[in-house]
Amino acid sequence: MKTLTEFEKFVIEQKGTERPFSGEYVDHDAAGLYRCKKCLAPLYKSEHKFNAHCGWPAFDNEIPGAVDRTLDADGQRVEITCHQCGGHLGHVFEGERLTPNNIRHCVNSVSMVFEATPSEPNTADEYESTQLEQATFGAGCFWCVEAIFAALNGVVKVQSGYAGGEQKHANYDAVCSGRTGHAEVVHITFDPAVVTFDELLEVLFKSHNPTTLNQQGNDKGPQYRSVVFAHTAEQVDKTNKMISSLQEAKVWNDPIVTEVSAFETFYPAENYHNDYFAKHGEQPYCQMVVKPKFEKFKSLFADKLKR
Structure with missing residues (x-):
């Protein structure tokens, strides 16, 4: 709950x-x-x-x-x-x-x-399903997370943004202050006939550390928390089940602190954040932080990447 x-x-x-x-x-x-x-x-x-x-x-x-x-x-x-x-x-x-x-x-x-009732896909010829679904994840800096999920086959769209705060508005400066309660997230539209929500969860948990509270690497603050904003009760159940399985398997020595909350409102990030790694891959942060995570992700999920 x-x-x-x-x-x-x-x-x-x-x-x-x-x-x-x-x-x-x-x-x-x-x-x-x-x-x-x-x-x-x-x-x-x-x-x-x-x-x-x-x-x-x-x-x-x-x-x-x-x-x-x-x-x-x-x-x-x-x-x-x-x-x-x-x-x-x-x-x-x-x-x-x-x-x-x-x-x-x-x-x-x-x-x-x-x-909301899912909208009809814009790429109907590319995907067999006419009923797309959504997932919203937080796992640290959204530049990293967006690059990873955008590369997955079956993912139609990934948008960086903010969710989970009590304020009725969000922008990068305010969220980075840590006072709004929002997390940096990616809002994913995907075709469940190609990639399932469970597979998205697998990518999520293998691409960040879910045991560090309000922190991913050197990025610290509640805006960088590990979180799944569930769009349906089924997503809540699947997320909790995966967390329990990972805990039992002792994948990490420390307990998982990933928050599981009901999705409410998504605030799109400023335009310059979209496709940040693709557009600014030579930027120092991208070279030192985003690129190593992205390369690790590609080696783990080579069979699930877009061709």
Whole structure:
């Protein structure tokens, strides 16, 4: 389960309420799936959402079996909670005639995380699958990590950026200060018919040291932490399973400290960071840090590289 912030704990575990019109999903209208922030269980589809002008996200339906109802102690309202983990979502109201379904799930934005419907690939002729997936990893400086994953067969796109912080914006200078809580990450779009998420995880764990907290080599700070931002509950399960297997195999003497969190928002890095190693391979940092890692990666995964 995701490690919650203090405010998330207040709402989800202590049954608090966020201020009206303050949540990020109040006017959200993208196509996709709303999941429980705490356990990633699917709760609502985007087609269930409507604008009730009430200050909180509103839904007039739910995924069957996803939501439990309990009468508040004062008998005035009906609380709704995640069936899987019991996390507080909000309250449900009937008889308002706002939609044909005549029901309104009034949900705190902070209780949910949104998973967008994957876009259609731009390279349909190259890949057999028409359903691309995404993965988001942090493993130190994103110049290194981007170069590695961009070379993998089945990876359609890799973009450097920032994720995992509490601030609603991110840029390189702010993230490097270590005060925003964001990590340097790569946002990967891949074809699961060519390369699986498990294979991406294998590359991730063999291309950095997951036992050093907030550090990769001489790069130190929370922005360089080892982290997997999972897009689905399945990705959470697969990541935790791989970490357990690596721990049991004693691949490293020290315990793995890789963070596993629910993906929320990705902030693309400034344009000059994209394809940095490819464009600036002679730069001293690239020669001393990126190139040795990249050469090691190529020797380990020669059969998985793009031709």
